[in-house]
Amino acid sequence: MDELMEVLRRALPKVNWETDQALVDDGIIDSMDVVSVISEITDEYDIEIPSEEMEPENFNSVQAIYEMIQRLTEE
């Protein structure tokens, strides 16, 4: 989780990743930000994020992103 936090801070340094739990729903990050996040995590974890995972709830918090990565790396 700490490693992911570093990756996300690198992608979007201004976001308060520790506390915000509704990043997409509250408009804290937008679609362009999500593209930046995807770009960082696909490079870092060598995974492809399939289109069916493109749901706001998968990007609402660090925990949600972490769980999505876990799911994809286990597959």
Add this chain to the structure above:
Amino acid sequence: MQSIVEAVAAHARALPEKFCIADSRRELSYRGYWECISGYAAHLRDLGVGVGDRVVVRNGQNLDTVTAGLAIQLLGAVFVPVEKNAADTRILEIIEAVEACCYIAAKPMELSCPWEKLGDVLSFRDESADFETFPYPGGADTAEILFTTGTTGKSKGIELTHRNVVAVAENVIDGVEMKKDNVEVIPVPLSHSHGLRRYYGNMLNGSSVIILDGVIFYKKLFERMETFHATAMDLVPTALSALFRLSGDRLGDYRDQLEYVQLGSAPIPQQDREHLCRLLPNTRLYNFYGTTESGCSCILDFNAMKDKKNCIGRPTCNAHFIFTDEEGQKIEATEERPGFLACAGDMNMKGYYQSPQLNAETIRNGYIQTKDLSYMGEDGLIYMLGRQDDVIVTGGSKVAPDEIEDAAMQFPGIADCGCIPVDHPLLGKEPKLFVSMERGAAFDPAAIFQFLKDRLEAYKVPKQIEQMDEIPRTYNGKLQRKKLLELEAARAAERSES
């Protein structure tokens, strides 16, 4: 109707329960929207915002943003939208340039003017709002200042009156033959003219819009389209490509529902255009020609006119075109002797904000002068060969780089491309093509050359083809040809030094 906000008030009075606007989570009737606009206008008035004041709003791509925009205009103040991802330095520059009295955004910044939280906008809704509290702004008053993203040089503020804004909205309504019961999905930024003007068109018409933040959450997009039975859609080419990549052919499921799709802000790659025509065979597919300075002045339904090469369609209701020579004198332009397109009409901007010299260079006798080489065909439609600055003159022949790019995009494996002129010892200039390849596709310049040779006249085929990781484009997909030219110029300088 003198302003968009006055039109919304009129619809709220006449059809209070009609669905007006939604975003990804919320929806409002015309009456509800009016209550939000009126309530927030009262709040801003209490903060001291008044006639002529400039208010900068950082786009949140949601109901709060558009509500704030119309509330500002209702007060007779000036709406200055900026893109959500703008760098802080750009925001500061704009706030200083317009001497803003207030900054509305999701998060605060260190500024000389007060900050208002964007997320609070709808909380000021006034359910007892009437239609007489605020006098409506006049047509000649400034409604908004739109700052260009500055693909070249410094960003410019484009000042538009309420009459300008209404005239552009009329052009949109006329161009797409918008029905009153239209429901349009707008997933493109509202901080720029393209998205903002489609929203204004629907508001003037008493129709409905769904504002969404891009297409990346495409399931949400399709869910909202189904919930509100969307009949129209507004996309930029990059969003269309992304939607195809993410959802495959799912857009085709809406072939009987979508009456039209508007595409704009940059040329659409030929393969996406053809794919869209296949998926939506009976849907009107529009490409507007226009600029922030003179909006939505020409319209083409490319699904109905597939064979019209270089055609940008017919002038819209408020647009009057002439063609000029280098000196700005009117000429009879033809295919062989194209002229510079100049456009007059109420949609023409009031001017560049506080830039009298630039205005004098751009606006002549009420016409906004472009560098777009064009002519009117015998069919009454306008044809454009490209920007003068872009057109490549090789051995005396004019080559539109877009034509080469369109042809190259059909080559299997090319993900993107851009064409520029480079020096040639005998021909003066010749076209050079930069390409980026799809992942896994091999770069084979000889095969690309042969492919283009089979499709284009010999003088148009680029002899120089170079691979790049990524072709430079603006956020909304506009090719940054200038960056390619700068790259070549830097290399030429290096060569001459060594």
